[in-house]
Amino acid sequence: GPMGWTYAQLQTKVNQIAHVLVHDMGLKSGERLLLRGGNSPMMAACFLAALKAGLVVVPTMPLLRAAELKQMIDKAQVSAALCDSLLSEELAHCGDSAHQHFAPSLKQVLWFRSDDLAGLETRMAKHATVFDAHPTSRDDVCLIAFTSGTTGQPKGTMHFHRDILAMCDLFPKHVLKMDETDVVCGTPPIAFTFGLGGLLAFPLRYGACAVLLEKYTPESLLVAVDKYGATQCYTAPTMYRQMALLVTEKPGAWRLQTLKHTVSAGEALPDATRQLWKKATGIEMTDGIGGTEV
Numbered sequence: 124g125p126m127g128w129t130y131a132q133l134q135t136k137v138n139q140i141a142h143v144l145v146h147d148m149g150l151k152s153g154e155r156l157l158l159r160g161g162n163s164p165m166m167a168a169c170f171l172a173a174l175k176a177g178l179v180v181v182p183t184m185p186l187l188r189a190a191e192l193k194q195m196i197d198k199a200q201v202s203a204a205l206c207d208s209l210l211s212e213e214l215a216h217c218g219d220s221a222h223q224h225f226a227p228s229l230k231q232v233l234w235f236r237s238d239d240l241a242g243l244e245t246r247m248a249k250h251a252t253v254f255d256a257h258p259t260s261r262d263d264v265c266l267i268a269f270t271s272g273t274t275g276q277p278k279g280t281m282h283f284h285r286d287i288l289a290m291c292d293l294f295p296k297h298v299l300k301m302d303e304t305d306v307v308c309g310t311p312p313i314a315f316t317f318g319l320g321g322l323l324a325f326p327l328r329y330g331a332c333a334v335l336l337e338k339y340t341p342e343s344l345l346v347a348v349d350k351y352g353a354t355q356c357y358t359a360p361t362m363y364r365q366m367a368l369l370v371t372e373k374p375g376a377w378r379l380q381t382l383k384h385t386v387s388a389g390e391a392l393p394d395a396t397r398q399l400w401k402k403a404t405g406i407e408m409t410d411g412i413g414g415t416e417v
Contacts, residue, residue, distance in 0.1 A: 128164050130330070133171075135252040136164075140172035140205075142250035143243060148203055148231055152177030152257050155199045155267065157192075157229070159183050159214055160207035161337035162313055165235050167323050169205045169243075170313060174265050174284070177257030181267045181279075182314035189216035189224035191277070196226035198279050199267050204229060208237035261285040268316055290320050291328035294414040299355060299384050303330035306381070308347050309357030310339050317388045320415035321357035341365035345377040352381040357411070359389040364396045367403040379404055386411040 128136070144150045156178045160166035173180045181199050183192060195201070196217055206214050211234060217226040235243040259265070266282040295301040307326050311318030326333040334351045336343070345366055348356060363385065370377060385400065388411040397408045 127332075133164070133168060136168045136247065137171045137175060138252055138254035139247035139250045140168055140243065141176045141254040143233070143246045144172060144176045144178065144203075146250070147246050148233070150176065150178055150203055152259065153179060153263075154203065155179045155181050155201040157181045157183060157196060157199075157201045157204035157206075157214075158314070159185070159204065159210050160235070161185050161209070162318065162322060162335040163207065163236070163337055164335060165243075166207065166313055167333075167335065169235065170319075170323065173205075174259075175254060175256045177259050177263070179264050179267055181269075182312075182319070183269075184312055184314045185210055187213065189213045189222070191272075192217050193224040193226045194277060195269055195279070196229050198277075200228050201226070202228055202230050204232045205243060206232060206234055208234040208239070208242070259284055266319075268314075268319075287319075287324055288328075290316075290415050291324050294320075294411065295325040295329065298409060298414075299325075299386070301325060301329040301331060301355070305329065305331035305354045306334060306351055307331060307355040307357065308334035308336060308344070308351060308353040309355075309386075310336065310344065310359070310362060311357060311389060315389070316415040317357065317411070321355075321386060321411075341369055345369060345379070348379055348382055349377050354381050355384045355386065356382060357386045357388070360387050360392045360396045361390075363387060363400050363408070367396070367399045370403040371399075379406075382406060384409055386414070388412050388414060 156173045158169055181201055216222045216224045218229055218232055233243045262283045264281045265284045267279045269277040269279050313319050322333050385406050386409045392410045400408050
């Protein structure tokens with residue numbers, strides 16, 4: 124419904140997307156699929172469908188430009204892509220043989236969240252809602268996650284199916300005590316392992332609920348915590364600092380009563396930010412650096 128997708132609805136969409144990948148696009152297990160989108164339910168469904176079809180997912184940050192996308196496509200020898208129509212421009216350059224950032228291995232691109240008759244949703248509607256998962260092995264690669272490239276060229280790090288489960292069975296279980304009553308929200312893109320863990324893999328593993336926000340400010344994140352009754356929040360130290368300042372400025376504006384765990388990652392957590400957050404909210408920060416570095 125308008126409030127979101129149930130697990131059953133998610134499974135239906137995942138299965139239909141998997142059919143599109145295998146039947147319409149003819150992709151074979153082990154082939155690399157580039158994924159591009161903000162944190163939306165469709166982006167999550169595409170990620171899961173690719174894994175179910177035995178493909179290797181190459182998720183990309185929404186902010187990346189054609190030059191950076193070309194590097195990744197070339198390195199990972201990506202043959203197909205699913206991309207949010209809102210982010211079409213940069214990827215379209217990679218598929219254009221006349222453009223300087225043309226990436227020849229990329230043979231087909233499907234757009235989602237588009238009304239296009241050739242778009243992903245239109246194709247999904249023609250397919251069955253059940254799909255037999257490809258019999259992948261636990262040590263088959265399922266994800267190529269590119270590093271930020273701060274130390275030179277971005278490096279593609281390869282993760283196995285078992286790695287994704289391992290990160291779910293450690294940090295969220297023992298540190299966050301996650302269960303099906305949890306509601307998580309936050310800002311890291313699913314293309315970062317911090318976002319993949321906190322906003323997709325962790326909640327799915329424990330039957331929890333994920334609130335996927337595409338656009339956010341410190342204020343809208345505080346509003347979301349109240350509106351959805353979030354119990355866990357995942358974002359970077361700079362965002363917590365700005366949120367703490369807002370809470371201090373406007374006491375009582377956001378109740379934050381449901382919030383139990385605030386997880387920080389993406390960069391080092393300054394002690395001043397940790398203390399400022401504790402003073403503003405009474406909540407002890409959890410430093411999640413490495414929590415998803417599978």
